[in-house]
Amino acid sequence: MNASAPVNEATRARVLAVARELRFAPNGSARALSRRRTGALGVVLPDLYGEFFSELLRGLDQEAQRADHSLLVSSSHHDARGVGFAVRAMRGRVDGLVVMAPEVDPAGLVDVLPGGVPTVLLNAAGVQAEIHTISVDNAGGALAMTRHLLALGHRRIGFIAGAASNADAREREHGFGAALSEADLPHDQTLVVRGDFTEASGWRGAKTFVALADPPTVLFAANDAMAVGALSALRDSQLDVPREMAVVGFDDIPVAAFLNPPLTSVHVGIAELGAHAAALLLRDLAERPPPGTPPRHELLPTQLAIRGSCGSPGGTLIPSLTHRTARHGHPSTSTT
Amino acid sequence: MNASAPVNEATRARVLAVARELRFAPNGSARALSRRRTGALGVVLPDLYGEFFSELLRGLDQEAQRADHSLLVSSSHHDARGVGFAVRAMRGRVDGLVVMAPEVDPAGLVDVLPGGVPTVLLNAAGVQAEIHTISVDNAGGALAMTRHLLALGHRRIGFIAGAASNADAREREHGFGAALSEADLPHDQTLVVRGDFTEASGWRGAKTFVALADPPTVLFAANDAMAVGALSALRDSQLDVPREMAVVGFDDIPVAAFLNPPLTSVHVGIAELGAHAAALLLRDLAERPPPGTPPRHELLPTQLAIRGSCGSPGGTLIPSLTHRTARHGHPSTSTT
DNA sequence: TTGTAAGCGTTATCAG
DNA sequence: CTGATAACGCTTACAA
Numbered sequence: 001m002n003a004s005a006p007v008n009e010a011t012r013a014r015v016l017a018v019a020r021e022l023r024f025a026p027n028g029s030a031r032a033l034s035r036r037r038t039g040a041l042g043v044v045l046p047d048l049y050g051e052f053f054s055e056l057l058r059g060l061d062q063e064a065q066r067a068d069h070s071l072l073v074s075s076s077h078h079d080a081r082g083v084g085f086a087v088r089a090m091r092g093r094v095d096g097l098v099v100m101a102p103e104v105d106p107a108g109l110v111d112v113l114p115g116g117v118p119t120v121l122l123n124a125a126g127v128q129a130e131i132h133t134i135s136v137d138n139a140g141g142a143l144a145m146t147r148h149l150l151a152l153g154h155r156r157i158g159f160i161a162g163a164a165s166n167a168d169a170r171e172r173e174h175g176f177g178a179a180l181s182e183a184d185l186p187h188d189q190t191l192v193v194r195g196d197f198t199e200a201s202g203w204r205g206a207k208t209f210v211a212l213a214d215p216p217t218v219l220f221a222a223n224d225a226m227a228v229g230a231l232s233a234l235r236d237s238q239l240d241v242p243r244e245m246a247v248v249g250f251d252d253i254p255v256a257a258f259l260n261p262p263l264t265s266v267h268v269g270i271a272e273l274g275a276h277a278a279a280l281l282l283r284d285l286a287e288r289p290p291p292g293t294p295p296r297h298e299l300l301p302t303q304l305a306i307r308g309s310c311g312s313p314g315g316t317l318i319p320s321l322t323h324r325t326a327r328h329g330h331p332s333t334s335t336t
Numbered sequence: 337m338n339a340s341a342p343v344n345e346a347t348r349a350r351v352l353a354v355a356r357e358l359r360f361a362p363n364g365s366a367r368a369l370s371r372r373r374t375g376a377l378g379v380v381l382p383d384l385y386g387e388f389f390s391e392l393l394r395g396l397d398q399e400a401q402r403a404d405h406s407l408l409v410s411s412s413h414h415d416a417r418g419v420g421f422a423v424r425a426m427r428g429r430v431d432g433l434v435v436m437a438p439e440v441d442p443a444g445l446v447d448v449l450p451g452g453v454p455t456v457l458l459n460a461a462g463v464q465a466e467i468h469t470i471s472v473d474n475a476g477g478a479l480a481m482t483r484h485l486l487a488l489g490h491r492r493i494g495f496i497a498g499a500a501s502n503a504d505a506r507e508r509e510h511g512f513g514a515a516l517s518e519a520d521l522p523h524d525q526t527l528v529v530r531g532d533f534t535e536a537s538g539w540r541g542a543k544t545f546v547a548l549a550d551p552p553t554v555l556f557a558a559n560d561a562m563a564v565g566a567l568s569a570l571r572d573s574q575l576d577v578p579r580e581m582a583v584v585g586f587d588d589i590p591v592a593a594f595l596n597p598p599l600t601s602v603h604v605g606i607a608e609l610g611a612h613a614a615a616l617l618l619r620d621l622a623e624r625p626p627p628g629t630p631p632r633h634e635l636l637p638t639q640l641a642i643r644g645s646c647g648s649p650g651g652t653l654i655p656s657l658t659h660r661t662a663r664h665g666h667p668s669t670s671t672t
Numbered sequence: 673t674t675g676t677a678a679g680c681g682t683t684a685t686c687a688g
Numbered sequence: 689c690t691g692a693t694a695a696c697g698c699t700t701a702c703a704a
Contacts, residue, residue: 002699004699004700005673005674005700006673007673007674008673008674011673011674023450023451025424025427025428025450026427026428026697026698027369027427027428027696027697027698028365028425028426028427028428028429029364029365029366029368029369029374029428029429029696029697029698030365030369030428030680030696030697030698030699031428031697031698031699032365032429032680032698033363033365033366033369033679033680033681033682033696033697033698033699034679034680034697034698034699034700035680035698035699035700036680038365039425040408040429048390048393048394048397049390049394049590050387050390050590051386051387051390051591053390054384054385054386054387054389054390054393057384057390057393057409058384058385058411061384061409061410061411061412062412065410065411065412068425070408070409070410070422070425070426071408071409071410072376072406072407072408072409073393073397073406073407073408073409074397074401074406074407075394075397075401076397076398076401086406088361089364089375089404089406090364090406091361091362091363091364092361092362092363092364092365092366092367092681092682093364093365093368093376114359114361115359199590199591199594203594228591228594229594231594231596232593232594232595232596232598235596235597254385254386254535255387255535255564255591257568258535258539258564258565258567258568259568259595259596260567260568260571260595260596260597261571261596262568338683340683340684341684341689341690342689343689343690344689344690347689347690362681362682363680363681363682365680365681365682366680366681366682366683366696367681367682367683368682368696369680369681369682369683369695369696369697369698370681370682370683370684370695370696371682371683371684371696372683372696428697428698
């Protein structure tokens with residue numbers, strides 16, 4: 001049935017007929033045990049909420065499927081212990097591992113990973129160990145976006161940060177700060193409020209900024225979910241976006257281009273990130289690189305997706321930047 | 337190590353110490369083979385795009401995790417063959433199966449499912465076989481929403497349908513039609529355009545309606561993703577929502593409450609649907625119901641989540657209905 | 673080309 | 689309480 005050896009055609013037909021009759025399907029565990037190959041990739045995530053993880057999974061699944069692999073998913077792992085537990089539970093059940101744990105110290109993370117299984121760490125830059133890493137250029141993206149806002153004339157930028165415990169959030173915040181320094185602008189702490197990457201926290205963050213005596217002219221949310229919340233809050237406060245207060249986000253989740261107004265964001269190829277991670281694993285699996293082969297450490301570049309939600313504070317929009325929309329006349333393809 | 341038998345404390349400690357030293361982790365496949373229990377639930381989905389599936393997975397994972405199970409996910413299965421393949425590949429790798437295949441004829445679906453594994457079919461109402469089913473009340477939800485729109489005074493309702501091949505889409509369309517019949521309104525075919533549950537198709541659908549000589553006063557999209565696209569299109573057409581054209585959706589994905597304007601939608605407990613399916617499976621697994629026990633066939637009720645995007649065509653909003661918002665003063669909890 | 677036996681890493685059973 | 693032994697269902701190597 002596996003076509004692993006030459007067989008008489010008649011015999012094969014007979015076997016196949018009986019197999020069908022018995023509704024036979026091979027037992028995956030037995031198969032995996034014997035051939036030392038499971039046909040599955042393990043995915044360990046901190047969470048499963050929102051379009052970011054949805055897209056990541058989609059990319060992973062897409063690539064895994066090309067190699068007839070499925071995904072063993074385990075989420076809600078916020079500390080090293082939890083990740084270690086999840087990863088151990090996957091031992092012998094997966095051929096490779098994709099781990100994303102932005103709240104866990106990378107050093108401690110490496111300790112809990114089992115050897116012998118090809119592993120890719122997502123967004124765990126700075127890991128020394130012999131493990132593949134693929135990371136989004138968080139700092140670079142935030143830097144570029146902030147520069148863009150400054151170029152538009154914004155001087156008071158309200159930053160809605162993510163949780164301090166989240167490495168991605170910290171890097172984005174650093175990128176933002178770097179751009180301010182670059183422009184010799186002060187790091188005004190009243191212009192940073194901390195959220196937690198949820199829409200609700202973005203909503204609260206925006207409300208905080210609106211209540212300020214001298215409110216910012218633009219809000220930079222450290223992810224799109226919070227930007228969505230911010231847009232909603234500004235609408236509730238009857239403020240026009242971008243005229244009275246602009247909003248930009250980070251991630252460029254699929255819905256961003258369809259928001260009202262369309263959300264300017266730092267485009268991250270989320271699905272590509274997942275697809276790339278899976279491809280890396282599958283390549284290792286297929287080619288069995290000799291021991292000592294150095295791991296890959298890749299940095300996924302970001303791009304600015306300029307849409308309608310950012311404006312210049314004086315109301316003077318710069319068409320070439322703010323209206324750089326659809327490649328094919330359609331919002332869904334409007335990232336640049 | 338499994339605490340499956342009384343052991344001398346000293347021996348246990350010694351074993352555990354060596355295990356830790358060797359970084360021992362049991363092989364999942366071997367374990368599964370021997371104890372005839374894998375600790376995983378299989379999830380077969382048509383797709384992985386968008387917040388609907390994200391939420392569904394979240395609910396499934398949440399419940400599975402409570403019982404120390406993980407999720408083996410396989411998506412992109414649109415026909416019976418594909419589903420059959422995916423399901424067979426999971427044989428011996430999962431303890432239970434959750435299958436959602438709205439594009440597959442339920443009868444043909446049952447044929448490809450392997451016996452011996454507890455299975456829950458999602459949104460495959462009308463299956464005769466001895467298999468659990470949990471279905472969203474698609475027709476009921478669409479009926480209720482349409483009635484609501486009629487009560488607001490709308491008489492020309494543009495329906496952005498889903499793919500004709502999708503059972504959920506068809507049921508929602510039927511519910512819409514039933515409400516029209518009920519009100520003795522004609523089924524005007526120019527007031528139905530067909531999309532495919534993506535934002536882009538909703539955008540196109542709305543554009544089609546806007547171009548009509550006698551455009552509808554409200555658009556009812558068969559899912560929220562298309563409603564998001566419609567809102568975007570109306571904005572592009574400089575039409576005020578809901579004053580010039582209202583929009584409502586179906587599913588009530590998490591982002592709906594944060595849209596601009598907040599989207600009125602048929603609330604579906606998506607995560608609950610997933611959690612419920614997982615719970616059903618895990619219960620069967622724990623209690624091993626005797627053969628002959630009838631399967632459960634459950635219908636998940638929907639509720640209207642009335643927000644700002646639906647209005648009365650004359651501009652006379654009915655506060656009690658249109659402003660039934662946040663329970664706790666916050667959009668994220670504003671479903672009713 | 674076909675049949676047979678060993679082994680994959682664990683758990684379960686059953687004498688000591 | 690401990691150690692040995694037979695499954696678990698498949699693949700693979702080797703003998704017929």
